[in-house]
Each structure stands twice: as C-alpha cells, then as structure tokens.
Amino acid sequence: MKNKEIKILLAAPRGFCAGVERAIEIVKKSIAKYGAPIYVRHEIVHNKYVVDSLKKIGAIFVEELREIKDKSRPVIFSAHGVPKSVPTEADEYKIEYIDATCPLVSKVHREAENLYKAGHHIVLIGHVNHPEVIGTMGQLPKNSIDLIQNENDVENYTLEAGKKIAYVTQTTLSVDDTKNIIASLKKKYPKIKEPYKEDICYATTNRQSAVKNIAKNCEMFFILGSQNSSNSVRLVEVAQQSGCKDSELIHSESEIPFDKIQNCKTIGISSGASAPEILVENFINKIKTKFNVKIDEVEIVKENIIFKVPGKLN
Ligand code: SF4
Numbered sequence: 001m002k003n004k005e006i007k008i009l010l011a012a013p014r015g016f017c018a019g020v021e022r023a024i025e026i027v028k029k030s031i032a033k034y035g036a037p038i039y040v041r042h043e044i045v046h047n048k049y050v051v052d053s054l055k056k057i058g059a060i061f062v063e064e065l066r067e068i069k070d071k072s073r074p075v076i077f078s079a080h081g082v083p084k085s086v087p088t089e090a091d092e093y094k095i096e097y098i099d100a101t102c103p104l105v106s107k108v109h110r111e112a113e114n115l116y117k118a119g120h121h122i123v124l125i126g127h128v129n130h131p132e133v134i135g136t137m138g139q140l141p142k143n144s145i146d147l148i149q150n151e152n153d154v155e156n157y158t159l160e161a162g163k164k165i166a167y168v169t170q171t172t173l174s175v176d177d178t179k180n181i182i183a184s185l186k187k188k189y190p191k192i193k194e195p196y197k198e199d200i201c202y203a204t205t206n207r208q209s210a211v212k213n214i215a216k217n218c219e220m221f222f223i224l225g226s227q228n229s230s231n232s233v234r235l236v237e238v239a240q241q242s243g244c245k246d247s248e249l250i251h252s253e254s255e256i257p258f259d260k261i262q263n264c265k266t267i268g269i270s271s272g273a274s275a276p277e278i279l280v281e282n283f284i285n286k287i288k289t290k291f292n293v294k295i296d297e298v299e300i301v302k303e304n305i306i307f308k309v310p311g312k313l314n
Pocket residue numbers: 017018019020079102103104105171172201202203204231273
C-alpha cells in the first residue's frame with residue numbers, strides 16, 4: 001500500500017473556535033488560581049480528548065450542581081451556556097462559579113430576553129436536549145419560548161392569536177437547513193421579528209463553508225470530533241450534502257477505515273470547533289504510515305477572533 005498516493009484536502013478554518021479556546025483557558029486558569037480540584041458543570045466543550053486532558057490536571061466533571069461533593073470548591077459553567085436557574089442554584093449552595101459560556105451564546109440569551117421584554121413570543125430553532133438549547137430556553141419563563149427543529153415543526157406550530165413572534169437560533173446549526181426553516185417561518189408569519197445579527201456563529205459558518213468548498217472533490221470526507229458535538233455532526237452533513245456522500249465523523253486515528261481509503265485518490269479532512277488540532281495531526285500521521293500522502297490545505301478565510309477570559313482569572 002505504501003506506494004499508493006493519497007491526496008488530502010485539508011479544510012481551513014477548522015478546529016478550535018474562540019469560544020472553545022476561551023472555555024478551556026478558563027478551566028486551566030481557574031486550576032492555576034484556586035488549585036485542584038475544580039468542578040465543571042457538563043463537558044466544558046464537547047470533546048473527549050479535551051475533557052480527559054482537563055481531568056488529568058484536576059477538573060471534575062458533573063452534570064448537575066447537586067453532584068458536587070465539596071461545595072467549597074468553585075464550579076465552571078460550560079461554553080454551551082446554562083439556564084438562569086443554574087447560577088441561582090449555585091448561589092443557594094453558596095458555590096463560587098465562573099461562567100465559561102461563549103460570548104456568542106450569551107449574545108443569543110440577551111437577544112431572546114430583549115425580544116421577550118418587547119412583547120414577543122419566541123421560537124428557538126435548534127436541537128432538542130442540546131445543552132445550548134436548554135440554556136437558551138432557560139433564559140425565559142416557561143411557555144414564552146418554544147423549540148422548532150425542522151420545517152415540519154413550523155407547519156404544525158400554532159401561535160396564540162394576537163401575539164407578536166420572534167425567532168432566535170442555536171449557534172451551531174447547519175446554515176443551509178436553518179435558511180429553509182427560517183423561510184418557512186417567514187412564510188407563515190410574515191411579520192416575525194428576526195435577530196438583530198445572525199445567531200449561527202462565525203466559526204460554524206466558516207467551518208461549514210470550508211468543507212462545502214472542497215467536498216465535491218473528495219471521495220471520502222472525515223470530520224474529527226465527538227458524537228455529541230453539534231457543530232461536528234453538522235460538518236458531516238454539510239460534506240454529504242455538498243457532494244461527498246461517504247463522509248463520517250471520526251473520534252480519533254484509531255478508527256481510520258484503511259480498507260475504504262485505499263480505494264480513494266482524494267480524501268477531505270476537517271474538524272469540529274471543539275476538536276483540537278492534535279487529532280487532525282495524529283490522523284494524518286497514521287495515514288502516512290500506509291500511503292504516500294500529499295496535503296493541500298484549502299483556506300477560505302482567516303480567523304483572528306479572540307475572546308478574553310473573565311478579569312478575575314488574570
Ligand atoms: S462554536 Fe461558535 S458559539 Fe460555539 S463556542 Fe465556538 S464561537 Fe462560541
């Protein structure tokens with residue numbers, strides 16, 4: 001096999017976004033400031049490699065605050081954001097908390113709140129049970145926000161007569177699928193109030209465009225990322241919809257399907273916003289052990305966004 005040449009089209013931008021970099025930095029700086037252990041409510045970002053490496057330096061992951069054994073230790077809220085009830089609960093337990101919610105998720109929270117205060121009923125376009133969706137819905141009183149997942153939901157949706165309606169979206173959705181859902185909403189509710197600025201974040205949009213740009217030239221496409229990472233799963237769908245049917249999510253280099261790759265001339269690689277670059281490097285290095293590899297990185301845009309960590313950690 002070693003004589004066989006494989007071309008790798010490497011999508012760029014890929015991997016860590018500014019919100020993920022910030023959230024990981026918050027955990028590291030908190031451990032440096034307060035010592036270990038530090039609790040983290042929910043996976044700080046949806047990637048097993050990241051979570052495991054933070055566990056090694058003293059992070060303890062819990063799903064709910066009641067699971068925290070030593071409530072004298074600080075807790076960090078994950079990048080996905082939390083419902084308003086969570087900081088309230090932390091105050092009740094007298095647990096110090098540090099909020100690692102991505103500023104772009106917080107922006108959607110404030111937007112939903114402002115639209116609600118202006119008298120709108122809110123629909124959130126997103127995926128049921130995703131922590132970001134739970135967090136955004138939890139910014140508003142029950143029955144003032146409804147989840148819509150697809151065009152079918154729009155069709156079956158009923159709004160109380162005389163109510164004004166507005167929508168917000170999850171930040172990591174498929175740009176194309178969401179366009180269709182929004183078009184259906186606008187058709188049904190022509191006066192629906194839109195977010196002031198697009199909610200799907202720059203990182204989601206850029207990673208999807210980069211994959212879209214090269215997918216048609218690839219026989220197989222691999223997205224490095226975890227199963228529970230919404231933006232990684234969307235990248236697989238985008239690759240499939242953009243001309244590379246044989247696209248899959250892959251957690252690490254241990255899962256490479258060499259038997260399938262050996263029939264390809266060109267494969268595509270990208271990674272979700274929560275997947276570290278080391279996973280891509282390990283993946284490529286493993287492929288190099290079997291094939292002669294030619295790498296062509298195709299960058300569609302340069303990213304230079306940085307989010308600062310909370311001042312108290314500096
Ligand atoms: S994917 Fe977007 S919204 Fe989510 S953490 Fe990254 S920058 Fe923030």
